Amino acid sequence: MKVAVIGSAFSGNKGAAAMLESGVQQLSARDAQTRFILLSMYPRSDAEQNEYPNLRVLDASPLRLGVLLNSAALLHRLLPPLRKTIERAVPEVGALATADVLLDQGGITFVDGRGKFLIYNVASILPALLVGTPVVKCAQAMGPFTSPLNRFAAKTLLPRVAAIVSRGAVTHEHLTGLGLDNLHEGADLAFTLEVTDRDAALAQAAVDMTFFEGGDVVGVSPSAVLRKSAEAAGEDYVAEVQRMIDHLTGTLGKKVLLVAHSARSTTDKTHNNDLPLCREVFAGLSSPDRVLFPDEELSSQALRYLIGRCDVFVASRFHAMVSSLAMGVPTLVIGWSHKYREVLDMFGLAEWAVGHDAYTDELFAERIGLLIDQEEQVRSQLEASLPQVKAKALRQIDVIEDVANA
Known part of the structure; x- marks a missing residue:
C-alpha cells in the first residue's frame, strides 16, 4: 500500500508530528510493506527529522502547494496524454496520482472564522481529488459551517472525499448537519502514539x-x-x-x-x-x-x-x-x-x-x-x-485500509 499524507509534519507542531507518526506506526504494524509520502509544509526540516525508512518527504510548502501542485493536478485531469510528463515534472503530483489513498491530517479544518486557513484546507485535498486519489480526512475538528464561504467550501468538497473521521461529538454533529454519508466517528490518532x-x-x-x-x-x-x-x-x-x-x-x-x-x-x-x-x-x-x-x-x-x-x-x-x-x-x-x-x-x-x-x-x-x-x-x-478512546482512534486505521483497498 502506498499512502500519501498532508496536513502534518515532524517539525513545528508536535501534535501534527504525533498524528503523522501514529499513522505510520499503526499502518506499518499491519503491513510492513506500506510506503509513505509526506507532502510537507516544512520539507527541509522534516527531511532532516525523518527517521522512518519507509517514508519520503516531498515539498508541499504553502505557495508551492497552492499554486504549482493545484495547477499541475488540474492539468493532469484535463490533459490525459500529458499525465506522465506532469508526474515527472512535479513529483508531488506524481506521488498523489500513484498513491492508494491521501490522508489529510489537518488538526482543525473547515471552521468558521478561519478564512486564511480555509484556503489551505481546500488546497490540501483538491489535488488528490483532481487526480482521482481517494481522500480520508483523519480524525480532526471541523465546523461549524454557518459562514457562507466556509459552508460552500465544505458542501462542495467534503461529500467528494472517501471518508471523514470526526474527532468528537461536537464535530460529528456539525458534519451530520451537512447531510454527509461518508462520516465515521473516531478519536484523535495521536492517542495511539507509542513511546519507546x-x-x-x-x-x-x-x-x-x-x-x-x-x-x-x-x-x-x-x-x-x-x-x-x-x-x-x-x-x-x-x-x-x-x-x-x-x-x-x-x-x-x-x-x-x-x-x-x-x-x-x-x-x-x-x-x-x-x-x-x-x-x-x-x-x-x-x-x-x-x-x-x-x-x-x-x-x-x-x-x-x-x-x-x-x-x-x-x-x-x-x-x-x-x-x-x-x-x-x-x-x-x-x-x-x-x-x-x-x-x-x-x-x-x-x-x-x-x-x-x-x-x-x-x-x-x-x-x-x-x-x-x-x-x-x-x-x-x-x-x-483510555482503552475505549484508544480503540475508537484505532478504528480509523480500518477505514483507511478499506478506502485504500477499494
Whole structure:
C-alpha cells in the first residue's frame, strides 16, 4: 500500500508530528510493506527529522502547494496524454496520482472564522481529488459551517472525499448537519502514539530528571495561537501565563514543567512555534529555580514521556492535552475551540475545560486547586476511559485500509 499524507509534519507542531507518526506506526504494524509520502509544509526540516525508512518527504510548502501542485493536478485531469510528463515534472503530483489513498491530517479544518486557513484546507485535498486519489480526512475538528464561504467550501468538497473521521461529538454533529454519508466517528490518532525506551532515553538526556523526584510537578503548555488572539483583544498573555506559573510555584508550592509543544528550533517565527513565547514567560518568572523549561525542539514522543512524569497538567496546546490524557495525567484545559471540550467529553471530564474568553486569575486558582484536590479521582477516571478512546482512534486505521483497498 502506498499512502500519501498532508496536513502534518515532524517539525513545528508536535501534535501534527504525533498524528503523522501514529499513522505510520499503526499502518506499518499491519503491513510492513506500506510506503509513505509526506507532502510537507516544512520539507527541509522534516527531511532532516525523518527517521522512518519507509517514508519520503516531498515539498508541499504553502505557495508551492497552492499554486504549482493545484495547477499541475488540474492539468493532469484535463490533459490525459500529458499525465506522465506532469508526474515527472512535479513529483508531488506524481506521488498523489500513484498513491492508494491521501490522508489529510489537518488538526482543525473547515471552521468558521478561519478564512486564511480555509484556503489551505481546500488546497490540501483538491489535488488528490483532481487526480482521482481517494481522500480520508483523519480524525480532526471541523465546523461549524454557518459562514457562507466556509459552508460552500465544505458542501462542495467534503461529500467528494472517501471518508471523514470526526474527532468528537461536537464535530460529528456539525458534519451530520451537512447531510454527509461518508462520516465515521473516531478519536484523535495521536492517542495511539507509542513511546519507546529509546524515546524515554532521549527525553532523559535532554533534561535533569531529578527535577521530577518527589513529585509535585505541574506541567504547563501555553500557546502562541492563544497569545495572538489574546493580544488582539488587548490582553497581556505573557503576563497571564507568568501569573499562572507564579501561583503554582509560590502559592501552591509546586514545581512546574514549562512545555513548548510546538517548536521550531531554527527560527524565531511564531507560527507553529511556542519556544519564543515560553522564553518570554520563563524570563519573567518569580521563581525560575522551581521551573524546568527544555528550551529546544524535542520529539512528540520525548515530550509525551516528560508530560507523563507530571502529576497534573495545564494545557492550551491541543495535542499537549492529548498527550497528558494519553499518559493518564489529570488535565485542566484553557482553550479557544470546541475541539478541546469534545475530547475531554470522551473521558467524562468536560468540566475541566475553561474557555479563554472566560479566563481570570481567580478562576484559574479555583479550578487548578480543585483538580489537585481531586487528582486521584480524575486519574482513575482517565485510566478507566483510555482503552475505549484508544480503540475508537484505532478504528480509523480500518477505514483507511478499506478506502485504500477499494
